[in-house]
Amino acid sequence: MDEIKNKPAAGQPIRRPVIDMRGIFKAFYIGTPNQLEILHGISLAVFEGEFISVVGASGSGKSTLMNIIGVLDRPSAGEYYLDGVDISKIADKELSGIRNKKIGFVFQNFNLISRTNALKNVELPMLYGGMPKKQRDERAKQLLKMVEMEDRTNHLPNELSGGQKQRIAIARAMANDPSIILADEPTGALDSYTGRLVMDIFHKLNKEQGKTIVLITHNNELAEETDRILTMKDGNIISQKINPKRTMDDIYRMTGRDPADMKKGGEGK
Template sequence: MTDGKKVLIQLDNIVKSYRNGDQELQVLKGIDLTVEEGEFLAIMGPSGSGKSTLMNIIGLLDRPTSGDYYLNGTHVSELNDKELAKVRNQEIGFVFQQFFLLSKLSAWQNVEIPLIYAGLGVSKRRQLAQQFLEKVELSERMNHLPSELSGGQKQRVAIARALVNNPFIILADEPTGALDTKTGEQIMELLTELNREGKTIIMVTHEPEIADYARRKIVIRDGEITKDTTESVRIE
C-alpha cells in the first residue's frame, strides 16, 4: 500500500501453532499483512484455512506463537492482559455472526455494555446508546429485548454496540451468516456506509457476494495468504 494513509495494522511473519500431543499443528504460517486507515478488507478462505484464527489475533482475542503485531503503532506483544482488554474495549469494535446480545437486557442496555467497562457515568452511557441506536435506525426498538427483535435488528444492535466507543476498527466475523439474503444486504449497506464515514472494516466471510462489498480481498489457504487484491467499490 503506497497512498500515504496511516497504517493501523501491521503483521510481520505471524505464526500460530497448537500442540496436539506430540504433534504441532501450524494454523498460520508466516502471515504478512498491512491494513491502512479507512480500508474495507474481506478475509476469505475455505473452512480450516486459518481465517478465523487470523481474525482472533487481529482482534486481540488470541496471541500469535511468533511474529510481530503492531496495532495503531503499538507492539501488541508488549501489552499485558489489562492493557489488551483496554485496547479491545476502546480501539476495536466486534460484530459476530451470532450477535452475542444479553437476552435479559434491552437493546440500549446491550449497547451500553462497552461504556460500562470504559467507566462512563449512567447519563452519558444512556445518551450514547440512544445516539448509536438512532444511527442504525433502531431508536423505536431501543427498549425491546433481543427476543422481540428480528435477526437483522439484533445485528444492528450489535453494530451499534461495536460503534459506541468510537473504535478505530470494526471486526465483523461472518456478519450476515445468520441472516436471510435481503437482511444481509441491508447490514452490508450499513457497514459500507460506516466505511465511507471513515471506519476501517475487516470482515471474515465465505460468501463471494458479501466479499464484493469490500474494496480489498485476501484469500487464505492452509495458513498462508494466497491472494491479495484491491478492486473498485461495488456499485448497485
C-alpha cells in the same frame, strides 16, 4: 493500471496502517511433540478507512487470524501493531482494555446479552470502558439512531428479528468509537435481504465515518463489494485482490503510497 494522479509530494509522511502484521505465526500445542501450525507467517497491513474482506474455506485459518487481529489471542511469533500499539508488549490484563477501546466485534450469531434490552447491550462496552452513566445513555441512543433502531431501545434481543439484532450488535461494536470493526460472517445468519441491509450499514460506516472494517465471509458476492479481498488457504494469504472499482486514487488516498507495494503484503515502509 490507472495512472496515479495525486502522488504525494516527497517527504510527506507515509500513513501507518491500523493493522500492521509482520510474519505472524500461530501454533497450537496438541500434546508434545505434536504441534499444529495454523498460520504460517502472515503479513498484512490494513489502512485507516479501508474496508477489506477475508475469504477462505473453513480450516483455512480465517478465525485464528481474526482472533489475533481482535487481540483475543496472541501470535506465537511475529509482530502485530494495532493502531501503533505493539501488542506483544501489552500485558494480558491490559488486552481487555485494548479490545474495549480499539476493536468492535460483530458476530455471525449477534451475541447480544439476552437478558438486557437493546440500549443496555449497546452501553455495555462503554460501561466496561468506565464512561459515566449519562454520557453512556446519550451515546447509546445516538448509535441506535444511526442504525435506525431508536424505536427498539427497550426491546429485549428475543423480541427482535435477526437483522434488527445485527444492527444493534453493530451499534454496540461502534460504542467506543473503535479503530477497527471486526465482522465475522455478519450476514451468515441472515437472509439475503436483511444481509443486504446490514452490508449497507457497513458501507455507510466506512464511507461516512471512515471506519476501518475487516469482514470475514464465505459470501464472495459480498466480498466483491469491499476494497480488497484477501483469500486464505491453509494458513497463508494466497491472494489479494483489489476491487477494480477502486481507483488508484482511492488507494493512494488511504495508504499514502504506491499500490504496487501492497501486492507484496504491505510492508510498513
